[in-house]
Amino acid sequence: MLAAAALAACSSSEPSASSTATTQTSPRTSATLPETPTATSETSSSATGPAPSSSAPVTPIAVPTTFVPVDKVIKDPDLGHEIKVLRMARDLPWPDPKSDEAQAFELVGVEMTWTPGVTYTAALRTVDFSIASSASLPNRPDPIINPSLQAGGWTMLPPEMPNGQTGTGWLVFKVDPKAAAALRLDYTRPASRVTDSGQTFPKTVFSASLVG
Numbered sequence: 001m002l003a004a005a006a007l008a009a010c011s012s013s014e015p016s017a018s019s020t021a022t023t024q025t026s027p028r029t030s031a032t033l034p035e036t037p038t039a040t041s042e043t044s045s046s047a048t049g050p051a052p053s054s055s056a057p058v059t060p061i062a063v064p065t066t067f068v069p070v071d072k073v074i075k076d077p078d079l080g081h082e083i084k085v086l087r088m089a090r091d092l093p094w095p096d097p098k099s100d101e102a103q104a105f106e107l108v109g110v111e112m113t114w115t116p117g118v119t120y121t122a123a124l125r126t127v128d129f130s131i132a133s134s135a136s137l138p139n140r141p142d143p144i145i146n147p148s149l150q151a152g153g154w155t156m157l158p159p160e161m162p163n164g165q166t167g168t169g170w171l172v173f174k175v176d177p178k179a180a181a182a183l184r185l186d187y188t189r190p191a192s193r194v195t196d197s198g199q200t201f202p203k204t205v206f207s208a209s210l211v212g
Contacts, residue, residue, distance in 0.1 A: 058151050059095075060151035060152035061092065061148045061152040061154070068210070068211060070085045071087075076187075076189050078204075079189065079192070081122075083112055083206075084112060084113040085210070089109035092107035092149075094107060094145070095144065101174070104176065105174045106175045107144075107175070109170045110210065114157065114161045116161055118164060123163060126158075127159075128187055129188075131175055131184065131210070132184040132186055133182070135176040141172060155168065155170065157169035183210040185210050186206070186207050189203065
C-alpha cells in the first residue's frame, strides 16, 4: 500500500497547512481499476469552497474564441503522473461584476489534460493545483462559475481523476491580483510512502509558467 499524506498549502480560501488529509493507494497489481483515494472529501471541500446553489439561475458563459496558449507538460517521475497544460482563458466574467470579489480578483481558466500514473493508485486531484502570482498566498480553484461554464459548453475537470483514466477539461482559479503580469501553475504532489517497502516520496511542487 502507498499512503499519501496531502500537506495542503495555505491560501485565503482554505484552512492553514496544519489541516491534512490522508489518501490510501497501493501498487497496481491487476488489469482492473484499483480503489481511488479514500479520504479526500475534507480537503476537496475546503480548497474549492461550497458548490454553487442548484436553485440559482444559470447564465451560460460562451467559450471564448481567443486564448493564451501555454503548451507545457508537467511530469511526476515518481508516481508517473502527466499533466498537459494546454491554454488559458483570462478575465472570465463574475456572476456579480460589481461585487467586492469581482473588483479584487480575476477568474482565470486553465485547460489541462490529466493522465495519472498507472504504477500506484494515486489520483490527480483538483485540490493539489494552484496558481502562483505576486500575491503572498497561492490562488486556489473556485467553482463559482462552473455551472455557467458547463451550460456554455465548457468541459470541467472532475475533483479527482483515478489512475487508468485520462481527461481534458478546465479548472477556474480565483487569482489575486487582477491582470497579474506573471502567473505560474503549481501541482503539489503530497508526501507519500510505500508501506510494503518503506520507500518514501517527499512532498514536491511541479510547476509550469502560464504567462510572464
